[in-house]
Amino acid sequence: MSSDYQPVLLGRVGRPNSQSIDTYLADGGYNGLRKALAMKPSEVIDVVANSDLRGRGGAGFHCGSKWRFLPKDVKGPIYLCINGDESEPGTFNNRVIIEQDPHQILEGIVIACYATGASAAYFYLRYEYGRCYRTLEKAIEEMYAKNYLGKNILGTGFSLDIHLHRGACAYICGEETGLIESLEGKRAWPRIKPPFPAIEGAFKRPTVVNNVETLACVTQILDRGVDWFKSIGIPKDPSNPRDVGSYGPKLYCVSGHVNKPGLFELPLGITARDLIDKHAGGVWKGRQAKAVVPGGISMGFLSASELDTPLDFAGPGKVGCLGLGTAAVIVIDDQTSIVDVLYNACRFFAHESCGQCTPCREGTSWSMKILKRIRDGQGKLSDLETLENISTSMGIMPGTTICGLADGAAWPIKNALKKFRPEFEEYIKSGRKTEMREVVGAH
Amino acid sequence: MSALSEEIKSKIRDHFSRYPSKQAVTLPALHMVQEKHGFVSNEAMKEIAELLELSPAQIFDTMSFYGFFRDEKHPLGKKRVWICRSISCSLRGAEDVLREACERLHIAPGETTSDGAMTIEYAECLGACDGAPCMLINDELKERISVEDVLAEGNATHV
Secondary structure, X not given: OHHHOOOOOOOOOOOOOOOOHHHHHHOOOOHHHHHHHOOOHHHHHHHHHHOOOEOOOOOOOEXXXXXXXXXXXOOOOOEEEEEEOOOOOOOOHHHHHHHHOHHHHHHHHHHHHXXXXXXXXXXXXOOOOHHHHHXXXXXXXXXXXXXXXXXXXXXOOOOEEEEEEEOOOOHHHHOXXXXXXXXXXXOOOOOOOOOOOOOOOHHHOOEEEEEHHHHXXXXXXXXXXXXXXXXXXXXXXXXXXXXXXXXXXXXXXXXXXXXXXXXXEEXXXXXXXXXXXXXXXXXXXXXXXXXXXXXXXXXXOXXXXXXXXXXXXXXXXXXXXOOOOOOEEEEEEOOOOHHHHHHHHHHHHHHHOOOOOHHHHHHHHHHHHHHXXXXXXXXXXXXXXXXXXXXXXXXXXXXXXXXXXXXXXXXXXXXXXXXXHHHHHHHHHHOOOOOOOOOOOOO | OOXXXXXXXXXXXXXXXXXXXXXXXXXXXXXXXXXXXXXXXXXXXXXXXXXXXXXXXXXXXXXXHOOOOOEOOOOOOOEEEEEEOOHHHHOOOHHXXXXXXHHHHOOOOOOEOOOOOEEEEEXXXXXXXXXXXXXXXXXXXXXXXXXXXXHHHOOOOOO
């Protein structure tokens, strides 16, 4: 099936002038919105809930349920926050669709706001995406000019404003309550939940936070229908009543040691092996994969023997990874030291821990320092026990931190030590130093 | 003399209607000031605080959380060059690009060349992993970069 699949989310990418509202309308754009506006808001929520769309930002939460968490008969404003803080290492799908097809996302935003009763949308965009910012600025202007935004949209009585809000280079702003704090002008310290944003979110008001790719899916579901969406992907597991399936297309980002890195839209559930061999041109230089990150670095690693794992919401968890995450697949070849790879991951999280919870602030920093020592040829075998200890002590799962950043920081450590332990032991015993020299000094 | 021009002050005020609180204009205001001056001075922080009806300490608290903003002791060069060092770029030679660029310019990451032409920084994942290694020049992306590409940004004559 996957080889015949025709991209929808990326359907307009690369076409001339794909960013403009005129080409978007000529291609049938805003048809989903017209259909939505002809329904009651609650019916739009039903459509999205029935599609079993799950959030594409990393957590995979059932989108319709998230919208239904909003209290009934709210007096005063409701807000939608769009999470465009895409920062998970290996992930770039939001950037491509925003740069190339902004109206597909903006249409999804208007639909989501109509469905949830939101009167304003705050598009939180990471600062690094300068081109996205300028593309969105222009696209939003076009929408106001044609009354897809503003007062009394298309004569329906529904009014909405979208505000672009630029971040300032902090990974933690991708955590939904960190994002809200940052939007409010504060340090991006995630909040203790409950209350969840649906009850008390941005500016103490009921708030929905949705990822960019999720909103692109909303546009397509309204336009093409629930049956179309559910004809793609992996159905619910009938033996597991809690499973909501993995329906719809997914944007898989492939990077690292492959011949053709890129963004591939495929039905949820393609295996890592097919993705690498059939779509990304295979591992480079005729080498083999040693490890593959299934969904952004915080999801951990697949070993070479686990490449037939389906990359749906349930697959990576079955082989010990944290989950599907952002479906950012990073391929690591067999000439690369897993010690260097894990050091890189730990350095990232030490840099990006917000510092609020001690187990994360200290745990990420010490795991980086321990790996640095191992790379300097000064490691001890007992360092591996310490790393293991750190990785099982920090996070929401052991119950020691407010947000999931620490679980994401712990997972690559857990997976690397479990799946590649002999390589760590051999490295430490040899006393050799890394060949990947790091720049000295830091800002 | 005021640290913020009338133009910036009025741009900051123009943002008030977008949000239910003035505090939410903190990041937009800091962006405006840093874009214009290459840093945010203590005086500018105080004036932002006055406009937003906050304590200067609240502005500093937010500003200092984001490594992005520079105080008056650490101004940026004319260009800010961010070289990605996260995993996908690292697997394709980014650490070598960053190290060699710094060595040839005689600066450490975060510092500015002596002629003020550019500040080099390391970045965490820039979201362009299919074009690794990559860098940002201010906020414009460049993919598949070499050391020469970095040095060319400053028209560097350093060797």
